[in-house]
Amino acid sequence: MEQRLDFITLSTPDLDAVRAFYRDGLGWTPLLDVPGEIVFFQVGHGLVAGFFEAGRFAADMEGGGAPAAPSGLTLSHNVASPAEVDAVVARAVAAGARPVKEPKKAAFGGYHGHFADPNGVVWEVCHNPGWSVADDGTVRLGPAE
Incomplete structure (x- = not known):
């Protein structure tokens, strides 16, 4: 595996609050925004931060992911x-x-x-x-x- 990080994905219990904070409050531009599911922001050269709604995050992990904490x-x-x-x-x-x-x-x-x-x-x-x-x-x- 290469020594590289491309995505940081964080589970969020309140996607709307996170979207409002980063997009509206800090002025970040979403790379991709799927209401009720996830919002991605490019945060560096080849680096993306994703905020994934907690229920969808858990479903994507098929029960193996950690809670949003x-x-x-x-x-x-x-x-x-x-x-x-x-x-x-x-x-x-x-x-x-x-x-x-x-x-x-x-x-x-x-x-x-x-x-x-x-x-x-x-x-x-x-x-x-x-x-x-x-x-x-x-x-x-x-x-x-």
């Missing part, structure tokens, strides 16, 4: 500046997110804040001066240069 998971969104961290977190909260950690200086030398979406999925919004992506998509994590 995210735990030990953080999705991260890196931005260009601490001011942008503040703006993104504020927009998410205005759209209905629950604040988890107010933006502040991070132990790794950057700046970050956290919020939870309508499912309880925690997002970190981060300015990390050691984060970069090369033209070929290779990520570099390390001290700022």
